[in-house]
Amino acid sequence: MFVEVIVPVPLANVFTYWVPPEWEAQMVSGGLVSVPFGKKKHYSGLVYRTVQTPPDAIETIKPIEKVISGKSIIHPEQLRFWEWIAQYYLCSWGEVSRMVLPCIIRSKEKPPVKMRRRKNLKTFTGNGTEQITWR
Secondary structure: OEEEEEOOOOOOOOEEEEOOHHHHHHOOOOOEEEEEEOOOEEEEEEEEEEEOOOOOOHHHOOEOOEEEEOOOOOOHHHHHHHHHHHHHOOOOHHHHHHHHOOHHHHEOOOOOOOOOOOOEEEEEOOOOOEEEEEO
């Protein structure tokens, strides 16, 4: 069994991955899977659909790494709406998924905002009192 996965990258198609037999029952349209992409990157992708026949370039197909959610996290109507958005705005499904899904769900990449811990600095004023400032 194979699945077509929407990966949150700005490329104009879905990507086909091989499903190991132990995960075939968990493959549903709208489910979340972890997939390798390129040589070193890994993404959480959305299952678009399952297919039984392999594509032409079967030797280059990689297996999915794991099933994150065996249940659909989006409604089929939303997938059709994503397709309309991609056609209307001339963008890829990956770009649409990147804008619609929260970053904690869509990939293993770092969130866009990094939380930093503030440092407590003590300074002394000229009159002998202590002042605490935050940086």
